[in-house]
Amino acid sequence: EDQVTQSPEALRLQEGESSSLNCSYTVSGLRGLFWYRQDPGKGPEFLFTLYSAGEEKEKERLKATLTKKESFLHITAPKPEDSATYLCAVQAMTDKLIFGTGTRLQVFP
């Protein structure tokens, strides 16, 4: 069965304290892995797509990496405005997008 697991469920960081979020997946034929950011009261905002193991994408303080079993979202020197829930989703050969439950990140000044 296709499955996506995100960890940790919640993460509290001091401003400037770098860390990583994990997304482990089991899927029959990966077409793509997507990272989204969701702020309270808003819909998910697209961040990155990764298609193959070894691929990396960067945007400001965020860097996403992909292996055959998991993806990491690295946050370097986070700021309070990076506080949000980060969602991971994988797309199987059926085109269906399977989401994880997310990691709720809080960055304190």
Place this chain on the structure above:
Amino acid sequence: ETGVTQTPRHLVMGMTNKKSLKCEQHLGHNAMYWYKQSAKKPLELMFVYSLEERVENNSVPSRFSPECPNSSHLFLHLHTLQPEDSALYLCASSQDRDQPQHFGDGTRLSIL
């Protein structure tokens, strides 16, 4: 106006009411989606439309009825809902099925 717009943002309804959720996308995308988001659960895909044809229906109860009159508009008609249907309903669109989906800000639905 750009992106994906959903109305209303909040909706409170009784179990016997009939209401509709509206979604409009200004991105020129070919595919549109309805998702349900409940606390502590992953987003659940409800319906998929590609070029105005329904291509997926994930065992959603018949009290939810989608409609896609054109490639820019998507509706979710609600009838005789249950308390467990209270959730955030999100609409999304993508250029094609294998492209990133762009979401609206959702309708927060509460069933009394």
